[in-house]
Amino acid sequence: MSGMAELSVVVPLKWRDDRGLGELTGYLETLTRRVHEVIVVDGSAEDLFRTHARLWTKSGIRHLAPEDSCANGKVAGVRTGVRAAVGNKVVIADDDVRYEAGTLEAMSRLLERAHLVRPQNHFDPLPWHxxxxxxxTLLNRSLGQDHPGTFGVRRDALLHLGGYDGNTLFENLELSRTIRAGGGVEACASGLYVRRIPPSAARFWSQRPRQAYDDTAQPARLMLFLGLAPLLCVAVVRAPALLPASAGAVVLLAEAGRRRAGGTRVFPARASFTAPLWVLERALLVWPAFAAWLSGVGVAYAGSRIAVAAHSPRLLRRRLRSRPVLGVPGGAESDALMGSVAERADR
Structure with missing residues (x-):
């Protein structure tokens, strides 16, 4: 097998109703004609699970129940799906992520030289939220890397490391840090754009506190946003003229992220102007998130509470100390070569 024929696509899901079932089924059926296998790990209620099983198995989709039990159901689905995969190149994708032939081919090429590939999601269509x-997303791109709802991972690498912790909220960061703590190579392909269907407005609002809690796993970012709200209050009282200039600086920063790696193809210019609103949102919500983290209460997630957003790189390195370090995929190539592969994907 070569190219996309080597890929296994794992889709973890846990649905409360079947709105969107027809669209998802059509997409999954298209995937089965492009990749070696499609595995859906379904944590939905029993009646929904049976409906999905009847519909998907006749289309050649492998339909499994999650075997693991952990606070973050998505991780349980990923771990089950990766173990069940036949191929070594595995694409993990949320149920709202939509791959096309070109992005799958690029993912397969990058997995020749990396243990983990981080593409870039973009919303399409684009309602206001x-x-x-x-x-x-644009601010994340301007200052580093964004965290998408999909990754490419080498199955042998993840199994070698014993998987990743499923009792964390920011599971994508936990996966990325685990691979790197084990000596793995991560390709950050900021120009590999994968479409994502946006959530409903109601779900968007419900995600705000959880996303703010993610910052507790990133100390520098946490301190930055904790300091913003007091600074804004002082500026409103003492120097209101600074507010428009500050908002303008944030817009310019977001625009730099939009222009990175050809991002203007998928990110509209108006999104840069929403960046100050998002900064204000995070500056306000990070305080209750910080209080919940300090108290150990954690944040509500899928009927339970999770206290840990993600473990520190130092702790993960200590946990993996007894395991042999991962070798560079494909031979003894250096990280510099990996960088050139990721840059080609960006272009």
Whole structure:
């Protein structure tokens, strides 16, 4: 097998109703004609699970129940799906992520030289709340890397490391840090754009506290946003003229992220102007998130509470100390070569 024929696609899901079932089924059926296998790990209620099983198995989709039990159901689905995968190149994708032939082919090429590939999601279509959230994405791109709802991972690498902790809220960061703590190579392909269907407005609002809690796993970012609200209050009273200039600086920063790696193809210019609104949102919500973290209460997630957003790189390195370090995939190539592969994907 070569190219996309080597890929296994794992889709973890846990649905409360079947709105969107027809669209998802059509997408999954298209995937089965492009990749080696499609595995859906379904944590939905029993009646929904049976409906999905009847519909998907006749289309050649592998339909499994999660075997693991952990606070973050998505991780349980990923771990089950990765173990069940036949191929070594595995694409993990949320149920709202939509791959096309070109992005799958690029993912397969990158997995030749990396243990983990981080592409870039973009919302399509773009209702108002998706534009708002895109402001966050652009700021992340301007200052580092965004965290998408999909990764490519080498199955042998993840199994070698014993998987990743499923009792964390920010599971994508936990996966990324685990691979790197084990000596793995991560390719950050900021120009590999994968479409994502935006959530409903109600779900968007419900995600605000959880996303703010994610910052407790990133100390520098946490301190930055904790300091913003007091500074804004002082500026409103003492120097209101600074507020428009500050908002303008945030817009310019977001625009730099939009222009990075050809991002203007998928990110609208108006999203850069929503970035100050997102910064204000995070500056306000990070305080209750910080209080919940300090108290150990954690944040509500899927009927339970999770206290840990993600473990520190130092702790993960200590946990993995007894395991042999991962070798560079494909031979003894250096990280510099990996960088050139990721840059080609960006272009």
């Amino acid at each position: 998706a534009v708002w959230d895109t402001g966050r």
